[in-house]
Amino acid sequence: MSAQREIPSVTAVIATLFGVTWKRLLRGRALWVCALIAALPALIAFGLKGNRDMQEMLHFAQFRVMALLPPIFIASSVGEEIEDRTITYLWSRPLARWTLIVGKLAALAPVAIALLLGGWILASVAQGKQPTPQELLAFASGTLAISMIAAGIATLVPRQGMSLSIIYLVIIDATMGAIPASLRDMSVTRQVWLLSGLEGPTDLVKPVITLAVIAAVWLSIAFARVRRLET
Amino acid sequence: MNVVVADNVSKWYGHVLGVSDVSWTLKGGIVGLLGPNGAGKSTLIKMMSGLLSPSRGTLTVFGRNPFDDVEIRRLIGYAPEHEKTWDELTALELVTAMGELAGVPRNRSREAARASLAQMGMSYAENRRVKGFSKGMRQRTKLATATVHDPTFILLDEPLTGVDPKARIDIVEQIKKLGEAGKTIVISSHVLYEIEALTTEIVVIYRGQVLAEGNVYEIRKLIDRHPHRIRIECDKPRLMAATIASEDHVARIGFERGAVLIETRDPDRCYEQIGEAVLAQQIAVSTLTSPDNNLGAVFEYLTGDGGQR
Numbered sequence: 001m002s003a004q005r006e007i008p009s010v011t012a013v014i015a016t017l018f019g020v021t022w023k024r025l026l027r028g029r030a031l032w033v034c035a036l037i038a039a040l041p042a043l044i045a046f047g048l049k050g051n052r053d054m055q056e057m058l059h060f061a062q063f064r065v066m067a068l069l070p071p072i073f074i075a076s077s078v079g080e081e082i083e084d085r086t087i088t089y090l091w092s093r094p095l096a097r098w099t100l101i102v103g104k105l106a107a108l109a110p111v112a113i114a115l116l117l118g119g120w121i122l123a124s125v126a127q128g129k130q131p132t133p134q135e136l137l138a139f140a141s142g143t144l145a146i147s148m149i150a151a152g153i154a155t156l157v158p159r160q161g162m163s164l165s166i167i168y169l170v171i172i173d174a175t176m177g178a179i180p181a182s183l184r185d186m187s188v189t190r191q192v193w194l195l196s197g198l199e200g201p202t203d204l205v206k207p208v209i210t211l212a213v214i215a216a217v218w219l220s221i222a223f224a225r226v227r228r229l230e231t
Numbered sequence: 232m233n234v235v236v237a238d239n240v241s242k243w244y245g246h247v248l249g250v251s252d253v254s255w256t257l258k259g260g261i262v263g264l265l266g267p268n269g270a271g272k273s274t275l276i277k278m279m280s281g282l283l284s285p286s287r288g289t290l291t292v293f294g295r296n297p298f299d300d301v302e303i304r305r306l307i308g309y310a311p312e313h314e315k316t317w318d319e320l321t322a323l324e325l326v327t328a329m330g331e332l333a334g335v336p337r338n339r340s341r342e343a344a345r346a347s348l349a350q351m352g353m354s355y356a357e358n359r360r361v362k363g364f365s366k367g368m369r370q371r372t373k374l375a376t377a378t379v380h381d382p383t384f385i386l387l388d389e390p391l392t393g394v395d396p397k398a399r400i401d402i403v404e405q406i407k408k409l410g411e412a413g414k415t416i417v418i419s420s421h422v423l424y425e426i427e428a429l430t431t432e433i434v435v436i437y438r439g440q441v442l443a444e445g446n447v448y449e450i451r452k453l454i455d456r457h458p459h460r461i462r463i464e465c466d467k468p469r470l471m472a473a474t475i476a477s478e479d480h481v482a483r484i485g486f487e488r489g490a491v492l493i494e495t496r497d498p499d500r501c502y503e504q505i506g507e508a509v510l511a512q513q514i515a516v517s518t519l520t521s522p523d524n525n526l527g528a529v530f531e532y533l534t535g536d537g538g539q540r
Contacts, residue, residue, distance in 0.1 A: 006334045016331040027319040084315040092280040092309035093332045
């Protein structure tokens with residue numbers, strides 16, 4: 001039983017956490033629930049073919065789906081790890097605590113992005129259109145930023161991480177984005193809207209930078225929180 | 232070098248005191264941390280494993296602070312008290328992942344996990360998901376996760392709680408072997424007789440303070456003055472009770488749903504007879520526990536509260 005011991009590298013730790021998260025995801029229900037949610041825009045596009053309000057409804061649905069997937073995947077996963085105290089297994093081992101967040105994000109954010117983009121591509125096909133690369137890039141960046149927000153919220157309130165993330169993103173962030181004041185610049189929904197070109201041609205640099213700053217702030221909150229978290 | 236040095240360590244959870252002004256040195260061997268639930272055993276173990284940082288004082292493991300020093304944690308193996316783990320994984324996947332996270336290289340982690348599970352008698356279930364495991368299987372798997380990376384210092388928080396008699400004997404055996412292999416082991420329990428099966432060196436902890444440390448026999452004399460309660464969950468509680476009832480050490484027998492509660496003045500004999508009854512009468516025991524109220528009474532006595540009665 002003598003196994004050689006050394007300090008695992010950050011990449012090795014993240015790779016292991018990535019693998020474990022994937023296995024748990026594939027054996028749980030969240031993936032299938034999220035796939036169903038991600039299919040909503042496509043279902044609307046198929047169901048309301050020819051309806052003149054369809055575009056508006058599609059955008060509404062797509063932005064809501066974008067706000068739902070990361071909380072279901074990431075906030076619940078991070079929150080569960082803290083709440084169920086499975087992190088005691090991890091943090092009693094020679095690894096930096098922030099690797100848990102990065103491992104989860106590396107495993108789950110791409111799945112959320114793939115589902116969201118898949119749903120949007122299907123919805124576009126249903127309308128006889130092709131999604132623009134700008135739209136796809138905007139939704140991908142938005143989902144990544146929202147994933148980091150969800151991770152941050154889950155470290156602050158593990159038990160209600162998923163529900164509070166959804167409330168924050170669906171109600172607060174979306175409302176903030178609709179207010180015609182400078183406050184809306186802090187809204188992820190607003191930045192993704194601008195980045196996707198749905199408001200017409202716009203300067204892309206500002207939304208990209210704003211999204212990166214918002215994501216970085218929440219990621220820093222998550223890292224700072226797990227560094228001192230005691231369970 | 233000392234394995235653990237705690238110097239005036241206190242830990243608060245908000246206004247709740249977990250550990251109060253503990254000064255203690257651990258040089259090696261198998262040491263039992265004995266105390267009733269809520270005494271501060273888990274807090275002390277978590278501080279040694281690097282999960283908690285002392286609110287006051289210093290605690291070092293091999294001369295380093297395990298909370299801030301990531302490297303020292305490669306020498307530590309920790310099995311928590313709680314049962315929840317990554318239940319969707321198989322035992323082999325879980326122990327392999329834990330090995331990798333503790334520094335076992337990827338190309339050797341599976342082999343190390345297999346060996347560790349085999350040592351805990353879990354080879355037969357290595358490809359089964361943890362979700363369906365019994366309490367005993369979970370405890371064995373936890374021990375495998377704690378030892379897969381061949382740590383020098385092993386912390387086991389209540390590893391015998393709720394396990395059936397056979398698993399208890401096996402686990403005690405494995406822990407002893409680890410001790411014989413030179414590992415330093417701290418094992419917590421609220422049941423003296425569990426600790427006694429493993430070591431004679433104990434630290435008695437109560438209300439967050441170390442009351443006594445040293446040889447088990449003195450404390451045992453005090454504890455034996457109080458009846459010891461054993462709760463047996465099994466398929467034939469009445470038959471179990473009938474088998475034991477006539478023994479002179481039995482002070483009282485009671486029943487709960489699917490369980491029999493025995494109060495005894497001679498725990499060693501009682502445990503022995505329970506084992507014999509299980510084999511002779513083909514009784515299927517699912518859980519064997521010792522509620523700690525009686526131990527609490529002894530601690531009250533030791534601290535003086537009860538001694539004045």
